[in-house]
Structures are given as C-alpha cells and as structure tokens.
Amino acid sequence: MTLEVIAKDPQGLTNKALIIIHILDVNDNSPIFVKPLYTDTIKENTPGGSSIVTVLATDADPGLNGKITYSIKGNYVIDKNDLGDLLFQVDSESGLITVKHKADFESHTFIKFEVLATDGGGRTGxxxxxxxxxxxNDYRPTFVKDFFNLEVPANIKVGSHVVTLRATDNDSGQS
Structure with a gap:
C-alpha cells in the first residue's frame, strides 16, 4: 500500500513524501481439507506403488505460510488385527496416497487413518x-499332509467309503 503525504506551511510552500507500507503475513489460517473424509476400496493383491486417492487441502495465507505439506499420522483404526507397518504412504507435496505394500484381507478388511496438512508456519489441518x-482368492487349499498310504481289500464293494480327507483354505468366505 502506498500513501502520499503533503506538508504545507502558512506561506503555502509544500513538500511531498511517499510512504510505502508492506503488510506482513501473520500465519492466522490453518490448512483446510476440501473433504473431511476420503474413501476408497482396493483388492488385497493391489501392488505396492498403486495410487489410492489424492487428498487436497487449502490455506488462505499467502507465501510460505500457505505452502502445504502432507503426512500420515501414525495411528490406524483396524477392524481385526494390529497393523505393525503402515500400508500406505502420502506424497508430501501432491497429497497422492499410494499402497506401500500389499494388504491381506484375512488380517484386516478395513483401515482408517488420519492425514495431516501442515503449512509453512506449522499450523495443521x-x-x-x-x-x-x-x-x-490368493491361498491354495492345503491338506494335513501331502501323502496318504491306504490299504483297501480287493473285494471291497464299489461305492464303499474308503477315506475322508480334509483340506483347509486360508481365504475367507467363498474365495
């Protein structure tokens, strides 16, 4: 902003001074996400590096105070088991969330985490x-053992019960 100040004495002589005012930004705005909740669905065999969703936040402050970086807060809410390693990562500049490594449906079917947007002045949203x-369907059925040795009499009737084998499959449901 500029101001011009004019001084005038009683005899009518004048002089001018130019004042330039620089308004310094105060980091008075926190980043605000465009949406409070981002959702997506992935298959458990989605490879590492695959894109999930892009989060976006804005900050009304100009310059450095309005520059946003993204991070994942290290707490997850999971439906089944504790998640030892974070499955997702976020690009600090673009907000693109990608798969870090494959998920396992049999361990967790739903994951919720928090993404932070931090501006250049340290304020967060x-x-x-x-x-x-x-x-x-990513597991093969397995038997208790790989080899069974059976003895059957030569005169057994056709259709007689000989053996019952049981196989298990680590996949959930019908997979």
Missing amino acids: SADVEVTIEDV
Missing part, C-alpha cells in the same frame, strides 16, 4: 482416510 480391503 486433518482429514480421515478409510480404505476397504476386498478379498481375492
């Missing part, structure tokens, strides 16, 4: 991300 994991 947050949004939740919920990812549903879909099952795929």
Whole structure:
C-alpha cells in the first residue's frame, strides 16, 4: 500500500513524501481439507506403488505460510488385527496416497487413518482416510499332509467309503 503525504506551511510552500507500507503475513489460517473424509476400496493383491486417492487441502495465507505439506499420522483404526507397518504412504507435496505394500484381507478388511496438512508456519489441518480391503482368492487349499498310504481289500464293494480327507483354505468366505 502506498500513501502520499503533503506538508504545507502558512506561506503555502509544500513538500511531498511517499510512504510505502508492506503488510506482513501473520500465519492466522490453518490448512483446510476440501473433504473431511476420503474413501476408497482396493483388492488385497493391489501392488505396492498403486495410487489410492489424492487428498487436497487449502490455506488462505499467502507465501510460505500457505505452502502445504502432507503426512500420515501414525495411528490406524483396524477392524481385526494390529497393523505393525503402515500400508500406505502420502506424497508430501501432491497429497497422492499410494499402497506401500500389499494388504491381506484375512488380517484386516478395513483401515482408517488420519492425514495431516501442515503449512509453512506449522499450523495443521486433518482429514480421515478409510480404505476397504476386498478379498481375492490368493491361498491354495492345503491338506494335513501331502501323502496318504491306504490299504483297501480287493473285494471291497464299489461305492464303499474308503477315506475322508480334509483340506483347509486360508481365504475367507467363498474365495
């Protein structure tokens, strides 16, 4: 902003001074996410590096105070088991969330975590991300052992019960 100040003495002589005012930004705005909740569904065999969703936050402050970086807050809410390692990562500049490594439906079917947007002045905003994991048939059926040795009499009737074998499959449901 500029101001011009004019001084005038009683005899009518004048002089001018130019004042330039620089308004310095105060980091008075926190980042705000466009949506409070981002959701997506992935298959449990989605490979590492695959894109999930892009989060977006804005900050009304200009310059450095309005520059946003993204991070994942290290707490997850999971439906079944504790998740030892984070399955997702976020690009600090773009907000793109990608798969870090494959999920396992049999361990967790739903994951919720918090993404932070931090501006250059240290103010933060947050949004939740919920990812549903879909099952795929990724386990083979297994028998208790690989080899069975049976003795059957030569005169057994056709259709007689000889043996019952049981196989298990670590996939959930019908997979």
